[in-house]
Amino acid sequence: MYDVVVIGGGPSGATAAEDLALYGRKVALIDRAGRIKPCGGAIPPRLIRDFRIPASQIVAKITTARMISPTGRRVDIPIENGFVGMVDREHFDDYLRNRAAEAGAERHTGTYLRIERDKAGTHVVYRDKASGDEHRLTTRMVIGADGARSNVAKTEVPGGDRIPYVIAYHEIIEAPGPRGDYDPDRCDVIYDGRISPDFYGWVFPHGKSASIGMGSLVKDVDLKKATADLREASGLADCRTIRREGAPIPLKPMDRWDNGRDVVLAGDAAGVVAPSSGEGIYYAMVGGRVAATAAHAKLTSGMIRDLGLARKLFMKEHKSVFKVLGAMQDAYYKSDERRERFVSLCHDIDVQRLTFEAYMNKELVKARPMAHVKIGIKNLAHLAGVVKAEHV
Template identity: 75%
Template sequence: MYDVVVVGGGPSGATAAEDLARSGKSVAMLDRAGRIKPCGGAIPPVAITEFCIPDEQLVAKITTARMISPTGRKVDIPIENGYVGMVDRKDFDEFLRCRAADAGVARFTGTFLRIERGDGTKVIYRDKETREEMALETKLIIGADGARSDVARAEVPGGDTIPYVIAYHEIIEAPTPSEAYDPLRCDVIYDGKISPDFYGWVFPHGTSASVGMGTGIEGVDLKQATADLRMASGLSDCKTLRKEGAPIPLKPLSRWDNGKDVVLAGDAAGVVAPSSGEGIFYAMAGGRAAATAATACLTSGRVKDLQLARKLFMREHKGVFKILGAMQDAYYKSDERRERFVSLCHDIDVQRLTFEAYMHKKLVAKRPLAHIKIGIKNVAHLMGLVNPLRT
């Protein structure tokens, strides 16, 4: 009998499992293993600090972000007084799982099948090695098994209807540094030919790089779009090391628990930032919130305490998600709007406030005049009062 079984061993599940084990709970973590999520791999400083990510896990330290518009306009945004760390999910996720195991978490490898109740609550899975059905008896379950979470679909209202985009990327050998490719710079490409409703990216990973895009529109050829992006970025001749694709959720679920014994975390709960698609920090924060809720429920015996996971997370991050969602709705609809968005990024106040919020995961309350100025510029761009090619 475990106190908690965590289904999923990505950043969210591994964080939840480790936190619970370090608080003295008996924890099992079930993970499929072998799956690598397509991900740019960006880790802001607040994540490095809050989740004790060692420097050796950072394959690159980014000091500049480049925004590229549909017409090829480039806006370089320096990251002042710091950097954004980059990780390779192939190694980073396993590091987190091993750290959880070192804290006392029992690791199991297999595929989640279902939850059975009656004579206790049991997580039924198919063992990877034996291919036999196995059972883990538990008091509570944390579903951290991704955007198309089987736990969420079976247990939580709305878990089967979460909206998402499909992300695809190719890990390539990094080319020689040049104007087109800088190992200290992330490129974000806002171009409808690459993605009609999201964006493409070129993110350095030290000796390799992630090149990819995302879209929620059916019929888009993700592999061809990525090939086009590689050609436009001068990366077509770079050796391809691996290819990965997966759904990325777009909106947090309105409920994260089933009112009995299940609570969700990470992509399963829909916690990926709108507009940016950033997920690692929010996955880990969601895992920590789920662990806190599970601990409260085990201590009090009140299943209502499972609601704390969503309450704690949204109390901290709802404002950022709301602003980013509004920005995506406003600027990702057309190339004309995307051109205006990149033009807006020329503004030094936009650059500073954006990265202060990104680096520390809080809306910046300082410099109210800067906020007013940005608001006026936003309205001017959205109403078509500004020629984006002249700003």
Template identity: 75%
Template sequence: MFDVVVIGGGPAGATAAEDLARSGKKVAIIDREGRVKPCGGAIPPRLIEDFLIPDEQLVAKVTTARMISPTGRQVDIPIENGFVGMVDRKDFDPFLRQRARQAGAHSITGTYLRIERDLGQTNVIYRDKTTGEERTLPTRLIIGADGARSKVAKSEVPGGDKIPYVIAYHEIIEAPTASALYDPLRCDVIYDGTISPDFYGWVFPHGKSTSVGMGTGIEGIDLKKATADLRTASGLNECKTIRREGAPIPLKPMDRWDNGRDVILAGDAAGVVAPSSGEGIYYAMLSGRVAATAACTFLASGRVKDFLLARKLFMREHKSVFKVLGAMQNAYYRDDDRRERFVSLCHDVDVQKLTFEAYMNKRLIKARPMAHLKIGLKNLAHLTRLVSANHI
């Protein structure tokens, strides 16, 4: 009998399992292993600090972000007094799972099949990877961290089958030598409808390799062709391709993260990827942590209402950030004219400073009211076309 079975061993599931094990709970983590999620790999300083990420996990330290508009306008935003760490999910996720095992979590390699309940007993049924046999894990509680299109969410939590998402695709290539087009210390974000009509493309350095990709929520878009076009435009079409990966990325936190009985969701299964940026690693790990907190509270009290603690703790700190980012995506990602205006707005020093302070520290900055007012007026001017998209 386990206190908690965690389904999924990505950043959310591995973090939840580690926290639970360190709290003295008997926890098992089921993961398929071998699958690498497509991800730019950016992690802010707050994640590194909050989750004690060692320096050797960082394959690069980015000091500049470059925004590129549909007409080729480039805005370089320096990351002052710090850096954004880059990780490769091929190595980062196994590191997190190993850390959970070292904390005492029981690790199982297999495929989650279903949840069965009999005479008040909850059982997780999975297929063992080695033997191919179905096996049963009795447990008091389940944390579903099995990603976007979560089987746990679909079968257990209202709304779990209706999470909006984009499809992300990227190619990991051998990094080229530094040039006018490529800087190993710079992330390029490409807002161009020919690459992605509703999201963006990216070129993110990973040390010896580079992630090149894009995302879209529109059906029928040829993701591989768009990425090939992006590689050509970025001077990367001759670089050797190491691997290709694609997966759905949710863009809205679910209204409910539990079934009021024995299941709590975390990570992509709960929809916790930031709109506009598509950033997910920090929010996934935080959701795993608050899910573990809610689980420990329930195990101590026996009150199912304590499941609500996971979403409450998360949204208390990040609801405003998600709301602002969602509004920005809805306002500026509609067409190339608006994308051009968005990149133009990024020229503003106040926009740059407030944006990166919020990104690095994961909270909206409220200490500069005049800067917020100034940005709001500029934003309104662009959206109402009172100024030209070329206005700086």
């Protein structure tokens, strides 16, 4: 009998499994080995601090972010007083799984199939990767951390079959070093309807490699062609492709994260990817931590209501940021004209400073209220067209 079975071994599931093992709980972690999620790989300093990430996992340190508008306008934003760390998900995720095992979590490699219940308890059924046989793990609690199209969420939690998402696709290439428009110390974010009509494209350095990709909610967008066009525009078309990956990225946190009995969701399965930016690693790991907190509380108290702690704790700290980022996406991602205005707005020094302070620390900065007022006025002026978007 396990206290908790965690389904999914990405950053969210691995974090939940490690935290629960450190609580002294008997934990099993089920993961499909070999799957690598398409991801720019950016992590803020707060994640590095809060989750004790060693320097060996940081493959690059980004000191500048470049925003590129539909007309080719470039706004370079320096990252003051720090850096954005870059990780390679192939190695980073496995590091987190191994760390969970070192803390005491028991790893199982296979594919989740279903949850069964009888008089003996709750059973998680999975297909073992090595043998192909079905195995059953009996448990008191389940954490579903199995991604944006979570099978756990679909069958166990109300609304879990209706999570909106964009499809993300990227290609990992051998990085050439400084070349043309490519800078190994800079992340490029491309707001251009020709690359993505409703989201953005990216070129993110990973040290010896780089991630080039895009995302879109529009079903008929040719993801591979858009990425090829992005590579061409960045002068990286002839670089060797290491691997190609695609996956859904959720757009909105679910209204409910538990089934009122013995299941709680975490990470992409709960929809916790930041709107506008699409940032997911930090929020996934926080989601895993609060899910572990809720599961441990429920196992300790026996109170079903403690399962609700996961969503409550997450939203208490991050609801405001998600609300602001969601409003930005709704306001600026609808057309190239709006995207042009958004990049123009990013040229403002107050916007730059507050944006990156919020990114680095994961909270809305309250120290400079007048800067917030100025940004609000400028934002309305850009949306209303009072201020014309500056072009190259």
